[in-house]
Amino acid sequence: MAEVVAVIASTHHPFYYRASTSTGDDRPPFADEWVAKIERFRETLTRAKPDVLVMVGSDHFHQLWLDNMPQFLVGKAPFYDANWYNEEREFGLPRFRLEGHEELSSHILRGGLDSGFDLAFSNELRIDHSITCPIITLRPEADLPIVPIYTNIFAPPLPQPSRFVELGRQIRRLVESWPGNERVAIIGTGHLSLELGGPRQFGPHGPDPEFDRKAVEWIASGDIEGCLAEVTLDSLHAPGNATHGFMDFMLMMGAAGDGVRADHVDSLDLFHTMEAYFTWYPKATADGTHGAGRADA
Amino acid sequence: MSKYLLNKFLFTVDRDPELVERYREDPADLVTWWEENEANRILNCIADERSTWLAFTDEERAALTAHDHVALFRMGAHPFLTLTLFIAMFERDNTEPLQYQKAYGAALAEFSLPYPDIAT
Numbered sequence: 001m002a003e004v005v006a007v008i009a010s011t012h013h014p015f016y017y018r019a020s021t022s023t024g025d026d027r028p029p030f031a032d033e034w035v036a037k038i039e040r041f042r043e044t045l046t047r048a049k050p051d052v053l054v055m056v057g058s059d060h061f062h063q064l065w066l067d068n069m070p071q072f073l074v075g076k077a078p079f080y081d082a083n084w085y086n087e088e089r090e091f092g093l094p095r096f097r098l099e100g101h102e103e104l105s106s107h108i109l110r111g112g113l114d115s116g117f118d119l120a121f122s123n124e125l126r127i128d129h130s131i132t133c134p135i136i137t138l139r140p141e142a143d144l145p146i147v148p149i150y151t152n153i154f155a156p157p158l159p160q161p162s163r164f165v166e167l168g169r170q171i172r173r174l175v176e177s178w179p180g181n182e183r184v185a186i187i188g189t190g191h192l193s194l195e196l197g198g199p200r201q202f203g204p205h206g207p208d209p210e211f212d213r214k215a216v217e218w219i220a221s222g223d224i225e226g227c228l229a230e231v232t233l234d235s236l237h238a239p240g241n242a243t244h245g246f247m248d249f250m251l252m253m254g255a256a257g258d259g260v261r262a263d264h265v266d267s268l269d270l271f272h273t274m275e276a277y278f279t280w281y282p283k284a285t286a287d288g289t290h291g292a293g294r295a296d297a
Numbered sequence: 298m299s300k301y302l303l304n305k306f307l308f309t310v311d312r313d314p315e316l317v318e319r320y321r322e323d324p325a326d327l328v329t330w331w332e333e334n335e336a337n338r339i340l341n342c343i344a345d346e347r348s349t350w351l352a353f354t355d356e357e358r359a360a361l362t363a364h365d366h367v368a369l370f371r372m373g374a375h376p377f378l379t380l381t382l383f384i385a386m387f388e389r390d391n392t393e394p395l396q397y398q399k400a401y402g403a404a405l406a407e408f409s410l411p412y413p414d415i416a417t
Contacts, residue, residue, distance in 0.1 A: 061308055061378060066301055066417055067340060086311055089385055154377070156416040197366075197376025198412060199405035202398040241376060241412055271395075 002104075002178040005185055006048035007280040009219060009252035010041070011273065012057065012133035012189035014091040030270060037266050037277065038137045044264045044279035045138045049183055052101050053139065054108075054147045054175060056168075056188030056251055057130025058154055062086075063122075070120035071159050072167060074112070075148035076105035077123050082132045093129055093136075101145035104178055108147060111174040117167060125150075134187050151251065153190070153244045161231050164247040165224055168254025186255050190248030192216070193239035194273045200240060206274045208239035215246060216267055219278050222260040224253050256280040300373045301417045302351050306331060306361060307369075307378035309340075311385060321386040328353075328361045367404050373413040 016038065019031045062084045064070065080098045087093040105121075112119040127148050135142050149171070152158055168188075175184050192215050193208035200207040218227040227250060236243045256262070257280075264279035310316040310331070319327045337348040353361070360368035364386075369379050380401065388397045 061375070062312075065308065065340060066304060084312070085314065086381060086385065089314075090381065090388075155375070195402075197370065197378075197380035197401075199402050199408050201380070201402040202395055203402075237411060 002052075002175055002180050002182045002184050004172060004175050004282050005050055005183040006045055006187075007172070007252060007256045007282060008045060008134070008138065008185060008187040009249050009256070009276075009278040010134055010137070010187070010189045011191055011275045011277075012130050013270070013273070013275055014087065014093065014129045014133060016133065017094070017136050018092040030268075034268055034270075034275070037268055037275075041264065041266060041277040041279070042138050042140075045185060045187075048185055048281065050144060050185035051182040052104060052147070052184045053144050054104070054149065054171065054184060054186045055131045055134065056149045056151065056171075056186070056248060057127070057134075058152065058190075058245065058248060059150050060128055060130065060154065062128045063126055064150065064152075066155060069152060069155050070150070071152045072112075072117060073120040073122055073150040074105055074109050075100065075122050075125040075127070075146075075150075076102055076109060077125055078102060080146065080148060081126045082128075082135075084126065084128055087129050091129065093132065096132070096135075096142055098127070098135070098142055099145040101147050104175075104180070104182075104184075105147045107178050108149070108171065108174050111177065112167075112170060115170055115174075117170060130189055134189050138187065151248055153247050156233075158233060158244060158247070160233060161236075161247050161250050162228055164251040165228065165254035168251035168256075170254075171251075172255045172257070186252070188248050188252040188255070190252075191242060191245030192249075192274045192276055194242040194245060195240035196242040198241045202272050204271055205269055206240070206272065208243075209269075209274070211239035211243070212267075212274045212276075215249065216265070216274075216276055219249055219253055219276070220262045220265040222253060222256055222258060222262070224250075224258050227253065252278075257282070299351065299353070299357070300375075300415065302336060302353060303357055303361070303369065303372065303374040304378055304417065305336070305351075307374060307382050309335060311378065311382040317382065317385050320382075324364055325362045328358060332358070366401060367407075370405055370408065371413055373415050375415050 192212040193206045195201040262278040268275040
């Protein structure tokens with residue numbers, strides 16, 4: 001059976017690529033600290049030695065549109081071209097192409113449909129920065145096949161937060177029931193408090209540092225119950241008008257497991273929004289070492 | 298009022314570099330052209346299979362023509378679509394980093410929670 005060797009949850013900040021590659025006067029003062037944190041975060045994936053990446057993100061009105069909007073969609077294609085003109089224009093993101101893992105996509109689609117998730121699918125999907133940002137930060141070689149999974153955190157009506165958690169749990173089960181020998185990392189990106197196109201945007205911090213503090217604690221401690229007790233579709237408007245992207249973090253909490261504390265937790269308070277990075281190693285052993293660490297030993 | 302049609306305008310203009318420039322330079326001409334030719338186009342269908350019923354209200358047409366992102370926010374246009382397109386048109390005029398983005402937010406200071414509903 002396939003092994004889930006890492007579960008990773010992250011913000012996806014489209015400015016990272018430009019900040020990390022800029023030099024001289026163009027390099028922002030926070031770039032060096034940001035790069036150092038990302039390099040430590042990247043190592044948490046590298047040491048897990050993954051063969052395949054299941055990648056959860058959300059299309060930002062690139063390919064998915066209001067005339068035909070899926071709630072949860074799984075890509076099933078041999079390749080995925082990546083990034084869009086408006087992401088090149090605004091963020092300087094490069095275009096690239098990732099290989100797909102069609103068999104694992106099929107397995108997740110079939111298993112999802114048979115377990116209460118009426119998943120949409122796409123056989124030709126151009127992915128956006130919700131999936132390419134973690135490629136840039138965590139696997140810049142872009143050399144592993146992926147299964148992209150898109151969620152709707154963007155165009156109401158949205159699924160309930162509990163559905164995101166349950167889908168994360170189900171993705172974890174489905175990967176673990178895949179009869180291949182691959183080492184699979186499940187990586188998902190979302191947001192903490194965030195405002196886009198509203199009065200609280202582009203402040204010196206994220207729009208709601210108190211929400212961010214609570215959110216990081218929920219994720220780091222795997223406190224799904226506590227999180228679900230406070231987070232509703234309505235409540236997520238208060239921390240910032242784009243904070244529904246936090247539901248992708250809730251999905252990843254479901255994938256990591258109830259009450260499972262993250263093995264790597266880091267954050268960076270930036271202008272506009274807080275960055276946050278989490279890695280779990282599912283095969284923790286009784287003596288406190290972890291699956292990936294054991295593989296290194 | 299059609300939040301959907303406002304969003305369709307923002308979405309289809311934002312993804313086309315030529316339309317972004319036309320909207321920046323001559324918004325009245327671009328909005329008129331778009332409503333006549335594009336408003337009823339179903340995006341993955343041939344031209345003959347158009348919709349027959351989509352049109353802007355006077356208020357919507359005026360807001361788009363005036364580049365009035367505050368009015369668009371009030372009408373419930375999707376804030377991400379509006380922001381992305383307006384940054385594409387006006388960030389280039391910045392004389393300091395994030396100048397346009399901050400001014401865009403400040404212009405919305407009259408709004409408090411709950412913001413206008415963006416559901417379509």
